[in-house]
Amino acid sequence: MKTVLIAGFNGSMGQQAVKLVNSMEGFAITAGLAHHLPDSDPTSYGLPASTQLFTSLNEIPAGIADIWLDFTVPTAVYANVKYALTHGYRPVVGTTGLTDDQEVELKKLTQDNHLGGLIASNFGMSAVLLMKFAQEAAKYFPDVEIIEMHHEDKKDAPSGTALNTAKLISKNRPAHQTAPDETESLAGSRGGDYEGIKLHAVRLPGYVAHEQVLFGGAGEALTIRQDSFDRKSFMSGVKVALEQVHTLDQLVVGLEQIL
Amino acid sequence: MKTVLIAGFNGSMGQQAVKLVNSMEGFAITAGLAHHLPDSDPTSYGLPASTQLFTSLNEIPAGIADIWLDFTVPTAVYANVKYALTHGYRPVVGTTGLTDDQEVELKKLTQDNHLGGLIASNFGMSAVLLMKFAQEAAKYFPDVEIIEMHHEDKKDAPSGTALNTAKLISKNRPAHQTAPDETESLAGSRGGDYEGIKLHAVRLPGYVAHEQVLFGGAGEALTIRQDSFDRKSFMSGVKVALEQVHTLDQLVVGLEQIL
Amino acid sequence: MKTVLIAGFNGSMGQQAVKLVNSMEGFAITAGLAHHLPDSDPTSYGLPASTQLFTSLNEIPAGIADIWLDFTVPTAVYANVKYALTHGYRPVVGTTGLTDDQEVELKKLTQDNHLGGLIASNFGMSAVLLMKFAQEAAKYFPDVEIIEMHHEDKKDAPSGTALNTAKLISKNRPAHQTAPDETESLAGSRGGDYEGIKLHAVRLPGYVAHEQVLFGGAGEALTIRQDSFDRKSFMSGVKVALEQVHTLDQLVVGLEQIL
Amino acid sequence: MKTVLIAGFNGSMGQQAVKLVNSMEGFAITAGLAHHLPDSDPTSYGLPASTQLFTSLNEIPAGIADIWLDFTVPTAVYANVKYALTHGYRPVVGTTGLTDDQEVELKKLTQDNHLGGLIASNFGMSAVLLMKFAQEAAKYFPDVEIIEMHHEDKKDAPSGTALNTAKLISKNRPAHQTAPDETESLAGSRGGDYEGIKLHAVRLPGYVAHEQVLFGGAGEALTIRQDSFDRKSFMSGVKVALEQVHTLDQLVVGLEQIL
Incomplete structure (x- = not known):
């Protein structure tokens, strides 16, 4: 069983990601990150009842998931992915806003930590x-x-x-x-x-x-x-990314690079 | 039987027009105009043996055809159509190069002579x-x-x-x-x-x-x-123009105006 | 001002028709027909407050509208259109289900009453x-x-x-x-x-x-x-029909026949 | 320099192949095979003057070319390709008509002779x-x-x-x-x-x-x-096949398999 933390699970893309991962055999959502949490019950967001919810990076305990699935905002994505890579998560990132310099740095960080991950601007x-x-x-x-x-x-x-x-x-x-x-x-x-x-x-x-x-x-x-x-078309590519991220030994930019 | 004079019968469009009119029931080529005539035998151009050939406007006798079908060159078309309208022909013109002023003048000439005709830049x-x-x-x-x-x-x-x-x-x-x-x-x-x-x-x-x-x-x-x-597509529109030019009471610009 | 009765105003097509007619200059909804009316307030269906609502044909007073716009069900459409034509309405009908015989009869009724109307299976x-x-x-x-x-x-x-x-x-x-x-x-x-x-x-x-x-x-x-x-595409054709139905002197089948 | 024998050089596809190979740097036509040879001058078929022409398989001397390019007829292709493979040629075959059994046999023959080749029904x-x-x-x-x-x-x-x-x-x-x-x-x-x-x-x-x-x-x-x-589109794929046939270690069916 692969475990997934969804960052931005309460946004419109995040909510579709919740439905997707719930439907995938061999995958389970174990944690969610969102800056504002009006409701503390995971099921009110469609998440499994056992999902642990957090509102900041420093609350998250070690080893809570294998994959960091990020659908947040341009101002948060760099810090999120850096955190993920230095804490053993394999990132799958659909959030835009990383600069070229930040991409280079995150690629290096992926190598240093012997991980793999994927950043894609389009998952359709x-x-x-x-x-x-x-x-x-x-x-x-x-x-x-x-x-x-x-x-x-x-x-x-x-x-x-x-x-x-x-x-x-x-x-x-x-x-x-x-x-x-x-x-x-x-x-x-x-x-x-x-x-x-x-x-x-x-x-x-x-x-x-x-x-x-x-x-x-x-x-x-x-x-x-x-x-x-229709926007729902994006989820077919997220599924492919989740299934393949464990086979990657670097931070790949563009889903088309791994098909 | 409608009779047709083809101006420019020896050019590439003119030659296709020859084949077209030969194949149309109720139409016959009776005359051809071309500035250069290396061969004086009409059949060497695919024309009926009885076709009369001319190399200049002033050689053409009155009443030799009902329709003036023009596939010549930009420098000849204005004089040709003017001649046609003042000598009782209904012009069908595929030659480009008429100025806006010339079009206005030819339209008036068509009205004055109680004729009809068609100018088209595209017969496809x-x-x-x-x-x-x-x-x-x-x-x-x-x-x-x-x-x-x-x-x-x-x-x-x-x-x-x-x-x-x-x-x-x-x-x-x-x-x-x-x-x-x-x-x-x-x-x-x-x-x-x-x-x-x-x-x-x-x-x-x-x-x-x-x-x-x-x-x-x-x-x-x-x-x-x-x-x-393929260029042969142009002839389907010429056929429609030849069939309809007798119903027109003005000089129409654009085949799309009469469909 | 043209006045409109909308039959089936509370269905999904009917509700789009309500929005359309409300937005059309020179047109006003004066009446609505629906078999079930859980709420008697016209504004709860997006209708003008002055709209008169009815649940059966025999409740409708004479002269309440010029146009009968019908988005009902196959079982109701024949009786509705017959009623409209014998009471002075010009029908615009988007409901399917009329048989060929019924169409013939309604066409005759339109002639007999010196009216015009339109039946269309597709208003896109x-x-x-x-x-x-x-x-x-x-x-x-x-x-x-x-x-x-x-x-x-x-x-x-x-x-x-x-x-x-x-x-x-x-x-x-x-x-x-x-x-x-x-x-x-x-x-x-x-x-x-x-x-x-x-x-x-x-x-x-x-x-x-x-x-x-x-x-x-x-x-x-x-x-x-x-x-x-998207279904909203259907309303562009309903607009054209409403604008032109007063110029028709027969019951036309197919919007493409009057464009 | 890779040398090419063209079987069927005088057919319509063969003639296009002649033009193609003549235009390719690093490739030279050294031989041609055709069952009927009305003219014995290679240049009358667009071939280099030094091309050796043959009308049957048993006339062809050993080692006359590296590649056997076949645009012949269904009745000849099997014998041709078998001959090519047993005499050291790498076949590039655009002729149709091989049965499934023949394909299997030719594949085995390719392995046994440590060669490679390509059969394609479509080179566009x-x-x-x-x-x-x-x-x-x-x-x-x-x-x-x-x-x-x-x-x-x-x-x-x-x-x-x-x-x-x-x-x-x-x-x-x-x-x-x-x-x-x-x-x-x-x-x-x-x-x-x-x-x-x-x-x-x-x-x-x-x-x-x-x-x-x-x-x-x-x-x-x-x-x-x-x-x-246009048929000339086929030659772009023949070019790719000629350039790559030396890298193949089996008889490949379908140009799409090596792109």
């Missing part, structure tokens, strides 16, 4: 597999563009996942420039550019969160598309 | 129907974006058909701005802008000529897509 | 426009197939909307058979057949309700796709 | 990557359907590549049945069935050869699509 399996496959396909299809579509309330473009996809592709494809001498009669028509990879962002009501990677080669095309219709 | 039925449907859908879905995909040798962006689609939509939708306060972390990600309609152009090897119009509304989306795999 | 504008456009495109592209995708809990195939699309196309296309002498190495691969139109039904978790109509012609393809992500 | 990289990715994704998304689209002259359904994709997925996914208790109001709507995986085949003019694999999970979907617009 369709998005994660899209990134993995796109990275692989780029070896054979260096000509590639990305189109992402989101609801009209998303104010920044392109999406973090689309930009991340471009970065992964860029690492893996031969140096390449498609159609370098083109002209735009409407500025921006050819999209944003990340090291020669064009990104296009669509914003329309009705849409939720969708991404397409388009590859073209002589006489053929390959397209990988993912659609996120 | 899938593209023409896409434009027609997009124009209609915009009444109900003011939120819309356009994505076009072409082979990597197309140097200008967006495509003429995509821009034309945006113009048609713009005429038909209520004044509207989607997501006005967004920001781009990569310049150009949100595409080119035509009166609030975003256009995105993809350029990849393998692709031929494709266009998508994406509409979004509360809880739903509508997408219209056309794919042109 | 993307689905309705897809049907309208597909019907038009079939005139030019007789080769067509339909693919619909739904969540895995939908037990019947194909969907009613897909079958309805095939019927509308069938009326409008020339008699036609694509690929008549094909063979299947797996039975069913070529889909279901409605008068030569192939229908394919996909059932997968994650999907909501989606339909594509694929047209093919020489060297080109046209695809019309609609995605319903 | 987009199709091959689609199969590879679909196989991987099935581990995480057991709910999956396949839609393939081909021109209307393809008489069998589903396509060999689609069926092959289903077989690869079937090997890799947990035992699974989507929507087992559904009903069809039109027989065949739910497609063909391969071990619980539904396959749908579309046949329309305009289309060339296209395949989509649709995965669905809670709240999300993943789609992999490939489009073959």
Whole structure:
């Protein structure tokens, strides 16, 4: 039996994580961390009655769980993961907000403590597999563009996942420039550019969160598309992470790296 | 029997037009116009043996055909259509290059001569129907974006058909701005802008000529897509134009206006 | 000001209709009909305080509204619409369950009473426009197939909307058979057949309700796709129906017939 | 320098292979085999002038090439590959028609001769990557359907590549049945069935050869699509095979197995 502490169990992602771990054979929630605890009864949060609840790191006794599952907030995540790694937990982290420097430091800490862990900005399996496959396909299809579509309330473009996809592709494809001498009669028509990879962002009501990677080669095309219709899709990837975190011997960034 | 003069019958589009008219019941090619005529035998161009061939406008006798089908060059089209309208022909024109002023003048000439005719920049039925449907859908879905995909040798962006689609939509939708306060972390990600309609152009090897119009509304989306795999697709629209030009009482611009 | 009676105002569709009519300028809800009324206060259902509520047809006084908006149940809809037409209401009906005979009778009743009305099985504008456009495109592209995708809990195939699309196309296309002498190495691969139109039904978790109509012609393809992500999409079509029902001089079946 | 014998160099695939190998740095065509040789000048087939041409297996001297590239016919392929393996060539085979028994025998022969080789029914990289990715994704998304689209002259359904994709997925996914208790109001709507995986085949003019694999999970979907617009797309995969065949220590079936 693997035991799990859920940090941020009372947030919206945390509550879905509670349901997930409860449903997984061979896993048990033994502890929960939350800064505010209006109700001290674990069952009122869907947790097993025996779950121990804490409101700060220094209350937590040693050895209470194997895995530290973190869905907290950007201001808390660095201290949480550092605590986890220095107290023998294997972290699975869905909270964003770590700086590059903090990631480097936490990776070192993982090595020093002979542990493994996973940090992922996206646990949706369709998005994660899209990134993995796109990275692989780029070896054979260096000509590639990305189109992402989101609801009209998303104010920044392109999406973090689309930009991340471009970065992964860029690492893996031969140096390449498609159609370098083109002209735009409407500025921006050819999209944003990340090291020669064009990104296009669509914003329309009705849409939720969708991404397409388009590859073209002589006489053929390959397209990988993912659609996120609902937040609950994130939990399929958390399940995979929980099942595999014990096999890792470093702090991996990106679920697509371990599939 | 409707009789047809084909101007530019020896070009690549003209040759396809020859095959098309030969195959249409109730239509016959009676004359051909081409500036250079290396061979004076009509059958060497696939034309009926009785076809009369000419190399300049002033050689053509009166009343030789009902319809003037023009697939020539931008420098010849204005003089050709003017000649046709003042000599009793109904023009069907696939040649580009008319200025806005020339179009206005030719429209007036059509009225003065109690004729009808059609000028179209695109005779591909899938593209023409896409434009027609997009124009209609915009009444109900003011939120819309356009994505076009072409082979990597197309140097200008967006495509003429995509821009034309945006113009048609713009005429038909209520004044509207989607997501006005967004920001781009990569310049150009949100595409080119035509009166609030975003256009995105993809350029990849393998692709031929494709266009998508994406509409979004509360809880739903509508997408219209056309794919042109081969130039022969243009002839389906020429057939429709030839069949309908006798019903027109003005010079119509755009095949989508008469479907 | 147009006045509206909502039959079935307390159901899930009815409640959305209440919100819609409240938000429409020039329209006011004056009456509501529901068989069970646990609460007699109109405001507890989101209705204006002045709304008169009834639990049976014979309680309703004459002239209480112009439009009868019906989101009730299959067993009630026939009696409701008959009552509406014989008491001067113009019906807008989203309830299913009328037989063909009942439709014929109600159409006659509409004529006899010099009224107009609309019955629609689908008020989602993307689905309705897809049907309208597909019907038009079939005139030019007789080769067509339909693919619909739904969540895995939908037990019947194909969907009613897909079958309805095939019927509308069938009326409008020339008699036609694509690929008549094909063979299947797996039975069913070529889909279901409605008068030569192939229908394919996909059932997968994650999907909501989606339909594509694929047209093919020489060297080109046209695809019309609609995605319903959420039930709230239905209200956009109800709005169009309420705005146009006063212009109708018959009982129209299908919102796509009046766009 | 790797040397190549091309069997079937005068066929349509063979001629494309000639162009490909001529363009590859580090590779040279040294021999060609064809049953009929109307012209004995290698350059008339695009081959280097020094290429030795043969019309039967027993004319070929020992050691004339490293790689046997076979684009011949079903009746010749077995004898050819057997000859190649017993004479020190590494075979790269694009010819179809080997029986399962013949494949087993040739695999054994490859081991006995300490060679490696590759047999592939499809060398289009987009199709091959689609199969590879679909196989991987099935581990995480057991709910999956396949839609393939081909021109209307393809008489069998589903396509060999689609069926092959289903077989690869079937090997890799947990035992699974989507929507087992559904009903069809039109027989065949739910497609063909391969071990619980539904396959749908579309046949329309305009289309060339296209395949989509649709995965669905809670709240999300993943789609992999490939489009073959032109036969020349096959050569990208032959290039990969030629570059990698020296690293293989067995006879691999399916290019997707070595990517």
